[in-house]
Amino acid sequence: MGSILEDITRPAKGWMAKGREPLSASLFKQRHRFSITGLSRSGKSMLFTSLMTMLRYRCEQQYNCLPLLHYLPPEQVESMHVEPLQGYTMFPIEEHLEALAHQRWPAPTEQLYGFKLVVRLRQTKGIRSWVFSHSTVVFEFVDYPGEWVTDFPMLSKSFTQWSDSAWAQQLSEPQLGFAQQWHDFVRGFDFEQAPSNELISELVAAYRKYLVSAKQAGISMLQPGSLLLESSGFDWQQSGFTPLPAKVSSDPSNPWTEIFQRHYQAFLKDWLQPLKSNSFQASDKQIILVDLFAGLNHSKQHLYQLKETLSHLADTFVYGNPGWFSKNILRRNAQGRVAFVGTKMDLLPPSQRQNMLSLLEQVTEGARAHFTGKNVNFEHFLVSAIQATDPGATDECLRYMNSSRQYMEACFEPIPARLEAMANDEHFPVLEAQVPDDFLPRILNGRGLDRLFQFLLSQETSNGR
Template sequence: MRKLLDSVLNPVRRASDAGSAQFAQWFMQSRHRFTITGLSRSGKSMLFTSLMTILKYRSEEQYQCLPLLRYLPMDLVENMWVEPLGELPEFPVDAHMAALERGDWPPATEAVAGFQLTVRLRQTHQLKKYLLPFTDIVFEFIDYPGEWLTDLPMLEKTYTQWSDSAWAQQMNEPQNRFAKDWHQLVSEFDFEQPPTPDAIAMLVAKYRDYLLTAKAEGISMLQPGSFLIPGSGFDWQEFGFTPLPSRISSDLSSPWTQRFNHHFEIFQKQWLAALKQSTFRETDKQIILVDLFEGLNHSKSHLYQLRETLSNLAQTFVYGDPGWVQRHLLRQQKIAKVAFVATKSDLIPAAQKDYLLALLKDVTRGATAQLDKDNIQFEHFLVSAIQATDAGSSEQSLRYVNGEGRYIEATFEPLPDSLKAMPADEHYPALPAGVPKDYLARMLNGNGLDRLFQYLLED
């Protein structure tokens, strides 16, 4: 029997011993490419920091975190290591941990970074162990500014189409509250004058002021978001553009339309197309982070605008379910599984989490309708990258450390479980929790990450 087994397996072993990288990729690796999609302030950086720290302690310190993650059994982890992901800068986890030690939350992401995490598992099945002594579970993660994400739909539009859609959005709630100065300038602007560099610079500067104001007020659908952060590789001062009134943008003979169309094409070809190739690379699983508290803290119209944003983004990525041959041999990647994740769920009492989950499902219903149409599997989760609060004296209260370092208690009104249930003139203040002194222990007990990754790792 042993000779028969050897006669079958030895050719396969020789292929492996010959140093075939393809063999390792096909049979000794399970590669998971995650797109962690998150708008500005959605908590991507803190999630990355917690994930890297949790997996490090789970592997090296045998810490019992992620208790429900059966697909990475701790007793079978032989080794774990982090490597650069291609030519991307490494994720600054040490700098983020230093910020937490100082009592500061990690700074917002202003440039792309990435890492590849490999977890080596020992085989337990006798036949598999005889042939393949280990399996590598490989994860690829990329962090990027959320402002870049909202720019991706611009790749599929002409300048005039984008200009008309951007102008229409500014006329609706809640954007129209913050666009008044911009609209006033445009209404008084003389478009009969030639598009000189100074005239363009004035328009672009005023439009950018509107984008910055709207961003500070919690608006997520802002284009071009790449104009807002210094980490962008696009020179908006040299090739800037703005939406124009339809009477101008629809006139293809207008020098303003011609100039902005030229700048828009440079933006698409030299920045967006390259960005999508390098950062929003092909992937098979997607985590969409959603900060519901930003909308709850402002208004009902902010949440409606968030729903619209998520619906638009669902049409940007390539979804599908390629089989094993397409994934492993032909290297075809389509997103086959999606997780919608409401972040910072530790900022509400446990008694209200069902309401938060219901609200998440309502806010994402436009996006999930698109996934349903394509028969893509999806699920909703509540996650906290760090448990920054404690239970209060009642089921409707929490205790937390505020920005001044005081340990105080807050009592909550019931959250709406849908947009329809939220009064138009009310808002729900977000809990301003500071960084707890025992942040590391609270990070290792982050809530919901095990269920999230268990779902994503299941076949």
């Protein structure tokens, strides 16, 4: 009886053996796209460097790191490899590791980067293992310059509206203290002159000088951020523009208003809109990096502006949790899981992290308001891409390598848990920790990304959020 049954089923098994590989590839291929966004200096470059290093050592050296792979049972993993992501420049991991080896932090992100991790899994249980021998899980990671993200709200504004809002921000703290030189230049500028190329370049150069100095001072809401990036595809020297005083921008017939209106529309049409449409493809999981230390180091007003900027950032993306049919058949994607990540937490003693978490939750309130009614799961995390400090003599102290390569100890005052508890003129020093000599083990043995990726890969609803 057994041999007869075997004779009957052998042809079917042979057909399935030939056909199940392509079927498995097409029907059982999971794709997870993570967009990693954040403002300038939020730690994207170091996070990407650590993430790719962990992936490389997990794939090539079989090093037991990167806890996100707990989502994939180790006994089922047949192979995994990192490869380029179509349409994106491969992240320059070698350059960044070389910088760390020379005791320099990686350069900030100034263009679009991406890569993917392809994992091939053996099917070992149930009927699926008989029909489909393998499945594939693809993790795609995309890194965006923060300056691009802050520009996207401009797409919904006319030039005059943008100009007025830019002036309003510059006349308020914290920008007011850094915009004085630019304002003095504008007050002395003769807008009765016809806008020649030389005069336009002079005005744009003065505005760009303000943007650069404000960025260095920790100001987060600066537009157009593309004006700050040398690698940007926006040619600001030929098509630049600046906000204009209301007495000029309110007159549509004024030659300065006319030409800056044309340059502004060209910026939106030829640079910003294609960038958003072609490069910022929809993802289903988003990591928003937040550097609270810059605000704490400068002023309470910096943190309030960070809160406003994060709200604008959240308005840029599509949020929701589409069902299987919408996602896989109609190809409608939206951010269904969002992780707000406070970065560089190795610069703070563990005893202060609960206050920092509370502060992070307050600063993201405006961004989270965009999730209302959209079935978005979100959480807040405190992470370190690399543990550049060590515990100090007490719970309030840390040891670190200073700029002279001396091993020092610093002790900290408590940070506020709420913005209201911070005085207007109060600021907190930021530890200028340098790259440790043993940076590689500190990356590979890190556990700061554990809960972050477990949350993003979970299929369960996150505590009603």
